[in-house]
Amino acid sequence: MDIEKQFPPLGEWLFGGEQGELGALWAWLLGICALLVASLLASWVFGTFLHGPGKAGDKIFKVISGTVSDLLHISPRRVFALARLAVKESIRKQSVVGLAVFVVILLRLAWFVDPGRSDPARVYLDEVLWWTTLLVLALSLLLSAVSLPADIQNKTIFTIVTKPVRSSEIVLGRILGFIMTGTVLLAVMGLMSYVFVVRMLDHTHDLTDGDLSAATATEGTEVGKTGVTQMARGHMHEVRLDDDGNGLTNVAQGHVHQVAAVNAGGGVSYDVGPPEGEWVARVPIYGKLTFRDRGGKPTDIGINVGNEWMYRSYIEGGSKAAATWTFQDLRREDFPRGKLILELNIRVFRTYKGRIDQGIAGRLRLVNPKNPDVYHDLGIFFAKEYVIDRHEIPMEMEHDGKKLDLFRDLAPDGELNIELSCLPAAQYFGMAKPDMYLLKREGPPWVNFAKGYFSIWLRMVLVTTFGVMFSTFLSGPVAALANLAALIGGFFVDMMMRLGTGEEIGGGAFESFIRMVQQAPMQSKLDSTVATNVGLFLDQVARGIFVVVSRLLPDFDALSTSNYVRDGYDIPANLLLIHVMMVLGFMLPALLIAFVLFKVREVAK
C-alpha cells in the first residue's frame, strides 16, 4: 500500500510537533483570522462605494451582530423541521434512483469481473468503494446545490423567511436534511456492498480421496496425504494433510482453507472450510526509516533510480547500503501468539533482467539499536514486486550458538532495528516507511469496511456543506458547477500546492507552454526574452492563486481511506479523528459564510 501522507498522532497534528512545526489548529486559526479580516475589509470597501464609509461600517456591524444573535437563538425544532423537509424533497427528487443505479453496478461486477483474478477481494472492494463514493458524492453535490435556489425561484422560500426562521436555521436545516438522506443512501449502499463482497468471496473447494496421494517424508516414510483441490472461483489449492486427514491448503488468491477429514458411512470425506485471510484488516506497527549509503554511512534518504515519484528511496545491492526500520515501544504482551509477524512490501528495480520469475535476494537482520554487535539474521528471502513477504520472528532464536531472547537481547527497551539489504550487485530495493511493519493483530474486516464508509460519509458531509454554501448566493446550476469545481479541485490540492510553491518540475502552465513551443527540456534555463519573461511573470501570479486556492479547498484525496480497506490494512482511529477535524475545519467557515451570505440576500429580488 502506498501511503504518501503519514499523519502524526492527533495531538501533535493539532498543536504542533517537537520540531517546531505549526500545528493544524494554529494554522487553521491563522487562516480564519486572515479570511475574516480580508472579507471585512472587502465588505467595507464595497459598502463604502455604495453607501459611504459610515453607513458601510454600520451595516457591517449589523450583519455581524445579527449573525451572532442568529447563532445564539438557533431552534433545534425549526432546524429539524427544515431538515425533514429537505429529506422529503430529496425523496421527491428521486434520489433513491441512486440505489437502483448501484444495484446495476453490483450486477455488472458480479457478471463481468473475472473471479479467477489474483486478488479478487481487492478488485471487489476497490470497485464498490469507488462507485459508492462517486454516486453518493454526485447525489449530494446536486441535491445540496439546487435546493435553495429552486426554493427562491419558486418563491416557496417566502413562506419560510416570513416565519421566525433565521438564515442560520435554513442553512443548517438544508445541510442536515441532505446529510440525513446521504447517510441513509450510504448505509444501504454499504450494507449491499458488504453482502455483495462477502458473497462473492465466499467459496469452498471439493476434495476427494481421488485428489490426494500419500505424502512421503525425506526418510521415505508415509506422512499424511498431499494433493490438489478441485477448481472453484477460477483457482485451486495444493493441500497437505496430516495422518488424521486434517490440514491446510497453500495460499492462492491471497487466502487459505482449513481442511478437515469427516468419517461418514465407513468412508472418509474432506470438508474444505471457508477462505481465510482473503479479506483482512491488518493493524501494523510502523517504524522509523533511515538509510546507509553504499559506503555504510548513515543518510536520510536512499538513491533515486530515476522515478519522478520520489516516494520511495532505493538501496544498492552488493554494497553496504541498507535500509533500517527502527520500531519503538514494542512489548512482549502485544504479541500473544509468541512470535512477531513482519510484513514487507518493497519495490525491486533491476538493472539487468536476471531470472525474472525469481525474486531478488535480500537479507533481513534484527539488530539491537543500543548494541549493534548483537544481531540475528532472519535469513535470505526473495523479493518480488507487489508481493507482500511475510516473516515470522520467534521470541527465541539462536545466533552463533548463543540463545537470544528477542525482547531481552535484541529489543531490551522495546526498541528494535530491522535492517534490510539487497544482495545481488547492480540490483536495487526501493522502500518507504510504511513498506515494512510488524503486524500487531488483524482486526475484523467489517469494522474496517465501516470505517471506510465513514470516510466516504465525511466527504459527503463536506460536499453537502459546500453545495448549500454556494447555493446561498448562486443560482442552482452555477452552484452545482461551483461545487463540482471545488470537489475536483479538492482532489488536486497537492498538485496545486506543488505548482504554487514551484516544486513541480517544468514550471507552471505558461512556462510549460513556452517549453513546448521552444522544445526546451524541463531542466534547462529558458532564454530571457520578452515572451519568456511575461510567461514567467504570469506563472508567478498563477502560483500565488494556486497557493491560496489550495489552502481554501479541502484535500478530498487525503480524506480517502479506500486504499486501506482495499489493501487490507486497518484504518487507524487516529487518522479518522484527524479527518473529522479536517472536515470540521472546512465546515465551520463554510457554514459561517453561508449564514452571512443568506442573511444579506434579498430573497424576493
Next chain:
Amino acid sequence: MQSQATATAPAGPPVSTDVVIETRNLSKIYRDFWGRQKVRALKSLDLEIRRGEIFGLLGPNGSGKTTTIKLLLGLLFPSSGQALVFGKDASEVTKNERIGYLPEETYLYRFLNAEETLDFYGRLFDMPAATRRQRAARLIEEVGLGWAKRRQLKEYSKGMARRIGLAQALINDPELIVLDEPTTGLDPIGCREMKDLILNLRAQGKTVLMCSHLLADVQDVCDRIAILHQGELKELGRVDSLLKVRGETAIRAAGLSEAAQREIRDVIARHEGRLLSMDNPTTTLEELFLTIVRDSEARPGRRAVAAVDERS
C-alpha cells in the same frame, strides 16, 4: 371559510391608537448586477397602520404595493428610509412570530399534504406537537379542506391551494395578517368567504394589511386605504370618507307608489334641487351569483333563474 355572512360587514371594534406598522420615508430602488438603477419601485412612503384595522393598499400593476409588503416582511431591504413592524425593524426575525402572510400565489411545497404543510409551518413557530395538531385540525376544517387533508398539494385546485395558503398564514394565530391579493384564484363564493374571514379577523382584534387590484373587494372590507401609483402615495384615508360624494343626497326606500314618487320629485324641484335619477336599483353580480347558488343548493333540480325573478 364556511361563514355565510353577507355583503359589507358592519364596522368592527374601535381601532386602537397602537401603531402596528410604520414606514418612514421608505424607498426602494431595484438595481442591476452592476449597481445601476433599474426601477424606482417606491418613493418615500410614510404610512401608519393601527391595531385592529383592515388596511388596503391599492394601485395598478407596478405601483409598489407588493414591494411595500415585501419590505415590511423583510423579503426586501429598503434602499432608504425605515420600515417598522411592531416597533421593530422589518429585517428583525422575531417580529415574524406575530405575523401571518398569505403570498400572492400559493408558494407552498407541493409534495406535502395539507396536514404535513400545517405541521411543518407550525414547527417553524417552535410550537409543541399537541398545539400543532390541534391548530392544524381546526384550520383545515375552517378553510373547508377536511375532505382533502391527505392529498398532496400538487393535486389541489387553485382555490384549494389558496385556502391551505390562508391556513398556513393563520397557524400561529397572528396579530397581523398580511394578505397579498387574497381573492386571486377564488370563485365568487370563495371570494365572499375570504372577505367574511377578513372581517372576522378584525372582529377578533387583529390587524389586516391587504393589497389588491380588485377595488370592490377592498371597498367591501377595508377601513382605510392607501392608493399608490408609480411608487408614490397618492391618497390615504378612511374608505367611507374617501368614497363619500359631497353635494349629492341618496334616498333608498321600498313600497313607494307612483304618486309618492311624483311627490318626491316635486319636493326636489321646489327646493331647487336637480333630480339625477330615480329608478329601481340593481344588485351586484356577486350578489346575484350567490343568490342563484344558494337557491340551487336549497332546491336542486329547479331552474335557479326563477328565484331571481321572484326576488325581483
